[in-house]
Amino acid sequence: MENKAENGVRGKESLSAEVMIFGDSVCAQRIAANLVDNGIGVCLAAGNGSSPASIIQDRVQWLSDTRLNHCHGFAGNFTLQIDHGHNQLKKTVQAIVVAEDDSRSPNYSQYRLTPGLRVVGLSDLEEKLKHSMTESFSGTDTRIVLLCGWRKDAHPSVARRMLEGCLQLQAQPGVSTYFMTGNMKVASAGSEELVHKAKQAGTVFFKFTGVFPTIQPQENGYFTIDYPDESTRNTFQLTADWVVVDETIEPANHLELLIQKLGIDQDHIGFAQSDNVRRLSNFTNRRGIFVAGGSRGVLSHAEQLADADQVSLNVLSFLGDLDGEPLAGVTIKQGLCARCLTCVRLCPHRAIEVGSRITVITEACQSCGICTAGCPGRAIEMEGVHIGLETIQRMNHLLAITFVEKPRIVVFGCMRSAGQSHTLIQVSGQALPEGVGFVEIPCGGTIAGRHLLGAFEAGADGVMLCICHTDNCQSEIGNVVARKRAESTRDLLASAGVETERLRIVSLSANMGNEFVYRIKAFIKDIVLLNNPQKENKNG
Amino acid sequence: MNLNNKHVTIIGAGVAGLTAACCLADWDIHVSVLEKTPFPGGHAIQLTCKATDTCVKCGACIAEVKLSGAIRKPNVHIFTGTQMESISGQGPYRVHYRSHSPLVNADRCNGCGICFKKCPVPGTILQGQAPRVGPYVAIRRDLCRYFDNAACTLCRDSCPQGAIHFSNEATAGELKADAVLVATGFSPYNPAAKPYGYGLFQNVITSLDAERVLRDHYLMKRPTDGRTAQRIAFIQCVGSRDAKSGHLWCSKICCGSSLRMARLIQSRQENAEISFFYIDVQTFGKNFHSFYKEAQENIKMIRAIPGDIINTKMDELQVIYFDPDTHSSRDAIFDLVVLSVGLMPSAGNARMAGELGWPLDTQGFMPPRSSPNQPVPKGVFTIGTATGPMSIAESVSSAEQTAFEIIHFLGER
Numbered sequence: 001m002e003n004k005a006e007n008g009v010r011g012k013e014s015l016s017a018e019v020m021i022f023g024d025s026v027c028a029q030r031i032a033a034n035l036v037d038n039g040i041g042v043c044l045a046a047g048n049g050s051s052p053a054s055i056i057q058d059r060v061q062w063l064s065d066t067r068l069n070h071c072h073g074f075a076g077n078f079t080l081q082i083d084h085g086h087n088q089l090k091k092t093v094q095a096i097v098v099a100e101d102d103s104r105s106p107n108y109s110q111y112r113l114t115p116g117l118r119v120v121g122l123s124d125l126e127e128k129l130k131h132s133m134t135e136s137f138s139g140t141d142t143r144i145v146l147l148c149g150w151r152k153d154a155h156p157s158v159a160r161r162m163l164e165g166c167l168q169l170q171a172q173p174g175v176s177t178y179f180m181t182g183n184m185k186v187a188s189a190g191s192e193e194l195v196h197k198a199k200q201a202g203t204v205f206f207k208f209t210g211v212f213p214t215i216q217p218q219e220n221g222y223f224t225i226d227y228p229d230e231s232t233r234n235t236f237q238l239t240a241d242w243v244v245v246d247e248t249i250e251p252a253n254h255l256e257l258l259i260q261k262l263g264i265d266q267d268h269i270g271f272a273q274s275d276n277v278r279r280l281s282n283f284t285n286r287r288g289i290f291v292a293g294g295s296r297g298v299l300s301h302a303e304q305l306a307d308a309d310q311v312s313l314n315v316l317s318f319l320g321d322l323d324g325e326p327l328a329g330v331t332i333k334q335g336l337c338a339r340c341l342t343c344v345r346l347c348p349h350r351a352i353e354v355g356s357r358i359t360v361i362t363e364a365c366q367s368c369g370i371c372t373a374g375c376p377g378r379a380i381e382m383e384g385v386h387i388g389l390e391t392i393q394r395m396n397h398l399l400a401i402t403f404v405e406k407p408r409i410v411v412f413g414c415m416r417s418a419g420q421s422h423t424l425i426q427v428s429g430q431a432l433p434e435g436v437g438f439v440e441i442p443c444g445g446t447i448a449g450r451h452l453l454g455a456f457e458a459g460a461d462g463v464m465l466c467i468c469h470t471d472n473c474q475s476e477i478g479n480v481v482a483r484k485r486a487e488s489t490r491d492l493l494a495s496a497g498v499e500t501e502r503l504r505i506v507s508l509s510a511n512m513g514n515e516f517v518y519r520i521k522a523f524i525k526d527i528v529l530l531n532n533p534q535k536e537n538k539n540g
Numbered sequence: 541m542n543l544n545n546k547h548v549t550i551i552g553a554g555v556a557g558l559t560a561a562c563c564l565a566d567w568d569i570h571v572s573v574l575e576k577t578p579f580p581g582g583h584a585i586q587l588t589c590k591a592t593d594t595c596v597k598c599g600a601c602i603a604e605v606k607l608s609g610a611i612r613k614p615n616v617h618i619f620t621g622t623q624m625e626s627i628s629g630q631g632p633y634r635v636h637y638r639s640h641s642p643l644v645n646a647d648r649c650n651g652c653g654i655c656f657k658k659c660p661v662p663g664t665i666l667q668g669q670a671p672r673v674g675p676y677v678a679i680r681r682d683l684c685r686y687f688d689n690a691a692c693t694l695c696r697d698s699c700p701q702g703a704i705h706f707s708n709e710a711t712a713g714e715l716k717a718d719a720v721l722v723a724t725g726f727s728p729y730n731p732a733a734k735p736y737g738y739g740l741f742q743n744v745i746t747s748l749d750a751e752r753v754l755r756d757h758y759l760m761k762r763p764t765d766g767r768t769a770q771r772i773a774f775i776q777c778v779g780s781r782d783a784k785s786g787h788l789w790c791s792k793i794c795c796g797s798s799l800r801m802a803r804l805i806q807s808r809q810e811n812a813e814i815s816f817f818y819i820d821v822q823t824f825g826k827n828f829h830s831f832y833k834e835a836q837e838n839i840k841m842i843r844a845i846p847g848d849i850i851n852t853k854m855d856e857l858q859v860i861y862f863d864p865d866t867h868s869s870r871d872a873i874f875d876l877v878v879l880s881v882g883l884m885p886s887a888g889n890a891r892m893a894g895e896l897g898w899p900l901d902t903q904g905f906m907p908p909r910s911s912p913n914q915p916v917p918k919g920v921f922t923i924g925t926a927t928g929p930m931s932i933a934e935s936v937s938s939a940e941q942t943a944f945e946i947i948h949f950l951g952e953r
């Protein structure tokens with residue numbers, strides 16, 4: 001109660017919180033411990049969580065009964081409004097870590113079972129085993145059947161826990177275990193060895209490919225299980241005293257709200273990180289906001305602890321870099337800005353602040369240029385990037401080339417994919433085919449329709465726009481907007497009587513040197529035909 | 541924390557070693573990376589992107605990102621062609637190494653490829669995969685005939701740039717290391733001992749060979765005649781989950797990698813018929829469920845491991861297996877067979893472990909520091925596939941996590 005009067009903040013009130021951690025998971029607590037060890041002030045918003053572990057107890061600000069209401073500001077300077085019991089709190093922090101626990105539910109319905117006395121979920125089983133509450137399982141001739149990943153494959157970390165549980169049960173006096181699975185998931189470290197151990201201890205394994213057993217609860221509370229035997233192709237029957245079902249691990253319910261309030265991307269399952277390899281391991285689309293443990297995916301207990309160390313390093317590096325040099329500047333020319341807010345909507349990194357003026361926050365901007373290409377008033381400039389100018393320079397080189405046999409091609413390519421592949425070609429002593437000019441761009445999203453049209457106006461016979469593969473864009477949507485913009489440019493070309501095939505969109509990754517050349521050559525071939533349709537007739 | 545007088549030596553410049561190098565360099569630590577081959581990047585840099593139009597999150601491109609990140613850092617030095625000889629001291633350590641001078645002068649070589657054509661021993665002249673790092677062309681000393689009694693100088697004589705210089709020169713050197721990080725990775729399983737005719741039939745290749753074929757030729761070409769293979773078999777768990785050989789581990793990445801490769805081939809070769817022989821399909825990535833469903837619709841999934849492969853007179857491959865559906869022995873004809881080889885402990889682990897006083901686990905990997913009951917030397921750490929099979933993403937995680945431990949360790953001293 002006393003704590004409540006102090007806004008529930010236990011521990012050192014005077015600590016200035018530099019980092020806000022959401023969650024009270026083991027992962028969250030370990031991050032907190034790591035950061036305070038390094039002299040960083042930490043506030044931990046534990047949702048409905050219980051009390052902190054003793055190692056961090058009086059070193060962090062621990063808030064329970066919290067709900068995030070609002071997040072303003074940017075990397076290095078976030079202001080959070082938090083409902084805390086009946087009060088409202090305001091916290092200013094430099095970085096945020098989302099480390100909420102995942103949510104686990106037993107897969108009763110996958111096995112057409114209902115929760116019951118003799119049906120145990122995996123987490124319950126572990127609880128029982130942990131507290132040695134295993135008397136009920138032991139006895140003469142107790143048969144326990146473990147059900148793992150039938151119609152829906154089990155996660156390898158869940159399968160591993162099922163195997164551990166199985167081994168422990170098998171060790172109880174009088175217990176025989178039966179492990180029934182679809183694909184036996186052994187891709188968690190040590191699982192294959194556990195299978196081996198369980199077999200040696202006497203566990204019987206059954207694997208099913210398309211047809212699964214049927215489980216009938218009996219009146220006495222036991223079960224009969226009719227299962228197809230895949231090697232003899234007969235159906236057998238087993239009676240079970242207990243069944244253990246595996247579980248599904250999903251994002252926690254309240255994660256959704258946090259994701260919305262913080263403005264971070266979500267994967268299709270609902271975890272707080274898009275499924276994009278460029279976010280490895282703990283990054284989000286927003287600089288200064290990190291995600292860890294059960295908030296970013298299904299992680300085993302050991303992986304969650306490792307994740308805590310990893311994210312701590314990332315946070316410490318980020319805090320250290322705050323005083324460093326920002327990336328190339330993106331600026332909005334105030335005279336030209338019409339406050340249409342297009343840039344605010346477009347920016348995937350949420351780097352644009354709406355105040356008395358619209359400004360790009362350097363610390364949060366990742367220089368993708370999506371806003372520069374999108375601004376209808378062309379009010380946004382990016383330092384050192386002059387796509388139009390560069391295109392014209394390339395074209396001037398190419399104009400000497402005859403256009404029928406050797407068409408003039410401008411290739412725009414993202415520096416993270418096509419740019420890398422282009423370098424790969426160069427160091428291997430190859431060159432782009434004659435007549436091709438390459439313009440490297442910071443991101444597919446930096447290209448506006450006017451750049452593509454500009455290339456045609458300058459005399460290009462074909463324009464190829466190389467973007468990263470879907471889901472592989474550093475700025476998440478750079479490739480998506482690039483595609484859209486190129487498609488509307490195609491419509492413009494069509495209305496101007498130019499063949500739409502002269503504009504091609506290609507997706508590439510950083511390691512595709514040969515494919516890059518292959519794609520360009522294929523494009524040239526098509527453009528030659530467009531330039532000289534008679535040739536096609538002759539050949540065809 | 542001021543760590544700019546600290547030195548860390550990393551052994552192995554794979555994706556794990558390079559990631560750790562980047563992390564440590566951010567803390568102003570002086571990082572030296574010893575790489576025994578002529579190229580940094582390890583196995584991951586040799587893999588092909590498996591995206592069709594959408595990225596399938598194989599992670600291969602991350603190796604490229606980490607490599608270019610590491611070479612941009614002024615306080616990271618990558619020593620290629622270099623091996624650790626011995627280590628002395630109690631921490632700080634002195635790491636003694638030997639560097640072979642590269643046979644191809646990177647400044648002169650323009651990558652024309654004439655040497656490849658002249659060399660009589662296939663596989664001796666290697667091509668790098670990574671942009672922005674030299675050398676691009678390298679010669680393997682262990683295979684080159686010059687080093688076998690100076691018998692051959694064809695490549696040197698034909699190089700228009702005069703870039704090739706045979707020399708056995710090696711320089712010995714010494715590094716001070718406040719911490720040593722082992723990132724020596726894995727060795728791919730050599731399937732010669734399996735009844736699949738690897739090494740005998742040229743159209744039986746490993747998954748690593750297949751990665752290179754796709755990267756270099758775009759389509760799945762057959763080694764014997766350069767024809768595009770139409771009927772392709774993937775055989776999983778070659779060397780992994782193999783109790784007979786004492787390999788009680790799943791290599792984790794092969795199911796995902798091979799299924800993605802199969803779908804990539806189908807996206808480029810519309811009529812490719814692919815069969816997938818497996819024990820259990822392992823999960824990979826967050827989108828496993830949808831990907832697996834799609835794969836099952838397009839790939840013939842056979843839950844059996846073939847017993848034998850025969851090369852027919854028509855230069856086709858006859859695969860014999862026990863069919864779980866008909867419950868009888870069957871055979872099927874393919875143009876190409878890809879063996880999904882497992883991730884084995886690196887061949888040099890025993891020596892490395894002995895030198896460092898690091899106990900190997902029962903399988904022969906060098907377990908991470910955190911494993912229970914490990915009496916391990918102070919200031920020595922292990923990461924990546926040197927510690928056990930894992931994916932690129934997991935190798936990156938293990939490197940970042942261990943970098944945190946190292947920084948903590950260095951800060952305390």
Ligand SMILES: Cc1cc2nc3c(=O)[nH]c(=O)nc-3n(C[C@H](O)[C@H](O)[C@H](O)COP(=O)(O)OP(=O)(O)OC[C@H]3O[C@@H](n4cnc5c(N)ncnc54)[C@H](O)[C@@H]3O)c2cc1C
Nearest residue numbers: 552554555556576582583584724725726797924925931932
């Ligand atoms: C066919 C195949 C397909 C794969 N596909 C995928 C995939 O799709 N997705 C995925 O995530 N993973 C995949 N992998 C796994 C991936 O390759 C590994 O996760 C990754 O390469 C591990 O990186 P590493 O740095 O730990 O080891 P390595 O890549 O093995 O690097 C170790 C480095 O250390 C060097 N080294 C070794 N010993 C010494 C020594 N004594 N002194 C100096 N240097 C030394 C080696 O030369 C090497 O450069 C695949 C692997 C294979 C074989």
Ligand code: SF4
Nearest residue numbers: 347365366368369371
């Ligand atoms: S350049 Fe990209 S990150 Fe920067 S403000 Fe514009 S859209 Fe946002």
Ligand code: SF4
Nearest residue numbers: 589591595598599601
């Ligand atoms: S993760 Fe793999 S599939 Fe995706 S872009 Fe990178 S290399 Fe290609």
